[in-house]
Amino acid sequence: MKPAAFTYHAPTTVDETVALLAQYAPEDGRILAGGQSLVPTMAFRLAKPPHLIDINNVEGLDAISTAGDVIAIGARVRHAAFHEQVCACPTGALLTKVVAKIAHLPIRLRGTFCGSVAHADPASEWCAVAATMDATMVAKSSGGERLIPAADYFEGVMSTALAEDELLAEVRIPKLPMDAKVGFQEFSRRAGDFAIAMAVVCYREVDGRIADARVGLGGAEDRPRRITEAEAALNGQAAGPAAFDAAADAASRAVDPMEDAQNTADYRRDLVRAMVRRALDDAAKG
Amino acid sequence: MADKVEISLNINGRDYSATVEPRKTLADVIRDDCHQTGTHLGCEHGVCGACTVLIDGEPVRSCLMFGIQAQGKKIRTVEGLADGDRLHPLQQAFTDNHALQCGYCTPGFLMLATGVLEANPDIGDEELNDALASNLCRCTGYQNIIKAVREARDKMKSA
Numbered sequence: 480m481k482p483a484a485f486t487y488h489a490p491t492t493v494d495e496t497v498a499l500l501a502q503y504a505p506e507d508g509r510i511l512a513g514g515q516s517l518v519p520t521m522a523f524r525l526a527k528p529p530h531l532i533d534i535n536n537v538e539g540l541d542a543i544s545t546a547g548d549v550i551a552i553g554a555r556v557r558h559a560a561f562h563e564q565v566c567a568c569p570t571g572a573l574l575t576k577v578v579a580k581i582a583h584l585p586i587r588l589r590g591t592f593c594g595s596v597a598h599a600d601p602a603s604e605w606c607a608v609a610a611t612m613d614a615t616m617v618a619k620s621s622g623g624e625r626l627i628p629a630a631d632y633f634e635g636v637m638s639t640a641l642a643e644d645e646l647l648a649e650v651r652i653p654k655l656p657m658d659a660k661v662g663f664q665e666f667s668r669r670a671g672d673f674a675i676a677m678a679v680v681c682y683r684e685v686d687g688r689i690a691d692a693r694v695g696l697g698g699a700e701d702r703p704r705r706i707t708e709a710e711a712a713l714n715g716q717a718a719g720p721a722a723f724d725a726a727a728d729a730a731s732r733a734v735d736p737m738e739d740a741q742n743t744a745d746y747r748r749d750l751v752r753a754m755v756r757r758a759l760d761d762a763a764k765g
Numbered sequence: 766m767a768d769k770v771e772i773s774l775n776i777n778g779r780d781y782s783a784t785v786e787p788r789k790t791l792a793d794v795i796r797d798d799c800h801q802t803g804t805h806l807g808c809e810h811g812v813c814g815a816c817t818v819l820i821d822g823e824p825v826r827s828c829l830m831f832g833i834q835a836q837g838k839k840i841r842t843v844e845g846l847a848d849g850d851r852l853h854p855l856q857q858a859f860t861d862n863h864a865l866q867c868g869y870c871t872p873g874f875l876m877l878a879t880g881v882l883e884a885n886p887d888i889g890d891e892e893l894n895d896a897l898a899s900n901l902c903r904c905t906g907y908q909n910i911i912k913a914v915r916e917a918r919d920k921m922k923s924a
Contacts, residue, residue, distance in 0.1 A: 583899035
């Protein structure tokens with residue numbers, strides 16, 4: 480339960496950070512942000528990075544910017560930053576709904592939004608939000624910067640399009656229009672535990688009909704994604720039990736659930752139906 | 766083995782220096798090098814909360830930070846709660862409400878509750894339950910822990 484030895488680096492600028500990454504990533508050097516996932520992995524010796532590059536002293540990474548049409552979240556923004564709504568838009572409200580379900584308070588005070596998105600645990604709430612809202616990941620390396628859309632970013636269990644020498648410097652989440660309704664639900668057996676399934680939803684109502692519906696799942700498959708079949712079941716329909724049931728059924732049919740020792744695929748499929756249905760109810764009640 | 770580095774930690778207002786490997790967790794540095802053994806280690810991977818300490822006022826798992834990262838921070842541990850022979854209101858409430866049996870989780874719960882009540886003295890029962898769900902007690906003393914923290918909250922407010 481003691482991590483393997485490593486050399487500790489504490490850069491103070493992004494340039495220095497990406498230079499260190501370029502140097503040490505080929506030998507499995509890693510970024511240390513909040514450490515709430517990496518350090519347990521190291522304690523179990525599942526990860527034995529010989530170099531850790533601690534970004535806790537790097538200036539300019541702890542900002543949330545809400546100017547323009549995105550919420551831009553820097554690499555060291557802690558989960559707890561979203562306890563208060565960071566933006567009056569529905570996206571800000573969604574982030575505040577979601578953060579309450581992330582682990583426990585001490586974890587939220589230390590763990591980071593971008594760290595969670597870089598780690599890409601299938602049960603990560605922020606990953607589900609990023610996928611559902613089509614966030615853009617800003618990857619920085621010594622070679623420069625590139626933008627990765629969410630649809631191309633999540634590749635599997637703890638696997639992303641980030642190259643080993645890239646720092647996830649920022650995640651940009653588009654702001655939803657002010658009339659959008661947002662909902663979130665997840666199920667876990669104990670408070671704060673990893674969710675077995677979760678649903679992130681949003682929609683608008685235009686002339687009494689649902690428009691611009693988004694339905695995203697986390698925890699159920701090996702990566703979070705939008706479920707277009709469920710969105711199609713919502714768009715054009717009147718918001719209410721009939722459309723919500725249809726979307727929940729569509730999601731449960733479309734999903735290809737993971738199985739593990741505690742949870743069969745069928746159980747997860749049922750949970751997906753329940754989570755989508757409840758998330759839509761959550762959205763409808765505003 | 767990576768080289769040891771000299772670090773300085775401020776715990777309960779006192780400075781300690783230690784020569785440690787970077788891989789040594791803050792919890793281990795507090796216990797082994799600073800000899801403040803009130804902070805307990807349960808799971809060593811961030812699940813149980815027994816090692817909770819306050820870093821600049823915020824409750825964090827000291828097994829999920831490295832000692833080297835805590836330099837320049839104000840660390841508070843259970844040893845810093847009492848004022849001489851006078852127990853902190855939370856400690857008194859734990860005693861009065863039989864909020865501990867074996868006592869192993871108690872320092873973690875005390876530091877968690879201290880951080881929570883200092884940040885939010887008016888915290889409601891629901892929110893308090895949610896915060897206290899962060900830590901584990903294997904003696905299943907949760908009801909009395911909740912009772913104790915609520916009582917301390919009410920007493921600290923009227924004090």
